[in-house]
Amino acid sequence: MAIKILHLIDPVIDGGAAEHARRLAREQSRSGYQVYFAYSLDAPPEKYVVLNDMGVRTIGIRFGRNMLKIIFLLRRILKEKEIDVIHTHHFRxxxxxxxxxxxxxCKHVITVHCLYRHWVSNVSFLKKMMVYMYLYFAYHRSGRIIVLSPFVQRLTVATFKLKEQSVKQLFNGLDLEQMRISRNSVKEIRKKYNDSDKNTIILCVGVLAKHKGQHILLEAIQEVLQSKMITLLIVGPDSGYEHVLKRIHQEYHLLKSVHFIERQLDINNWYMAADMVIQPSLEDNMPNTILEAMFYAKPVIASALDTIESNLTGKNIAYLVPPSEPKALAKAIVELLENPREAKAMGRRGRKYLLQHWTMDRLVDEMRCWIA
Structure with a gap:
């Protein structure tokens, strides 16, 4: 009989981590597992209901404040579905x-999508200790922790006093079946934002939030525009930070060169239409946006965060710059603009490396030993 896997996603996340979990569930279903996906009914349902058409059985859950009620509900699901493997994707x-x-x-696999120290950075000491105890219990009981970078692996082992063999670093994975584009849509995007075909289109994808560093990117773009013709497209949903970015947008007189665009379901076409992709995060794990840009052989500039740097350093597949330094970011943009051959070569190297290491089918294969 097929191994039964239940994924559980926390209602507070709806970004790259949630998309990673959905991609993994789809690939596991294609690989012969019987996959269930439990999600919050407060989340956009269309993102999860569509999984049913891909062989994944979805279960909507009403997360409330009654912790015991939720735990007993989850326990009932585990018993009724006779789940073999649980895979959870957030602290709660x-x-x-x-x-x-x-x-x-049941075996319990946990993927660490967010660093503990980042998640508790702005909470009280009491809540910080409470979260730590919750995670200490969950991680030690599981004994099967997946992290997305060598840095997070070392930090998780040290922070929670875990055995090294219980924390496994697996590369994030792209579902290549979901990376198709529409050539006509790509042409329309380029025509709309680069009608003279003289500007370079730079793309930044991600939720509008302070920790994503879009304000640093706007400062850098102001400097780049003094010598280069570029168009910056910032694509993503607002988390309450858009008004800050738009104020900077106006102060720097970027109205003609920078465009804010809400989340796009056809984001693949936007990657393909871009000439360069920038990920200016101040805090992050290993963003899917970097992998998605590499798939389309786009040169990538990313923040040299420990979580990102430990995956990319020494491979010459991305230009890494110190976070929170707009001048360094501006210098990197100009350097790639003035060296188009190297920019294209970097994009090709990134795509080659991704196809060798960062695909979802490879991730599923490497997980087999833990869920068999």
């Missing part, structure tokens, strides 16, 4: 499932 879901699975013959 890690803890809930660790409790729900007590006494049941």
């Amino acid at each position: 879901s890690d803890f809930y499932m660790a409790l729900a699975a007590i006494g049941l013959p």
Whole structure:
């Protein structure tokens, strides 16, 4: 019989981590597993219901404040579906499932999408200790922790006093089946934002938030525009930070050169239409946007965060710059603009490396030993 896997995503996340979980569920279903996906009914349902057409059985859950009620609901699901493997994707879901699975013959896999120290950086000491104890319990009970970079692997082992063999670093993965584009749509995007075909289109994809560093990018773009013709497209949903970015946008007189665009379902076409992709995060794990840009052989400039740098350093597949330094970012943009042959070569190297290491089918294969 097929191994039954249940994914649980926390309602507070709806970005790259949630998309990664959905991609993994689809690929596991294609690989012969019987996959269930439990999600919050407060999340956009269309992102999860569509999984049913791909062989993934979805379960909507109403997350409330009654922790015991949620845990007993999850336990009932585990029993009724006779789940073999649980895979959780955020702090709260890690803890809930660790409790729900007590006494049941389920393996529990946890993917660490967000650093503990980042998540608790702005909370009280008491809440910080409470979250730490929750995670300490969940991680030690699971013994199967997946992280997306060598840096997070070392940090997780040290922070939670885990055995090294219980924390496995696996490369993030792209679902290549979902990377198709429409040539006509790509042409329309380029025509709309580069009608003279003289500007370079720079793309930044991600939720509009302070930790994503779009304000640093706007400062850098102001400097680049003094000598170069560029168009910057910032694509993503607002988390309450858009008004800050638009104020900077006006102060720097960037109205003609910088465009804010809401989340696009056809984001693949936007990557293909761009000449360069920038990921200016101040805090992040290993963003999907970097991988998606590499798939389309686009040169990438990214923040040299420990989580990103430990995956990319020494491979010459991305230009890494110190976070929070707009002058360094501007210098990197200008350097790639003035060296188009090297920019294209970097894009080709990135695509080659991605296809060798960062595909979803490879991730599923490497996970088999933990869920068999």
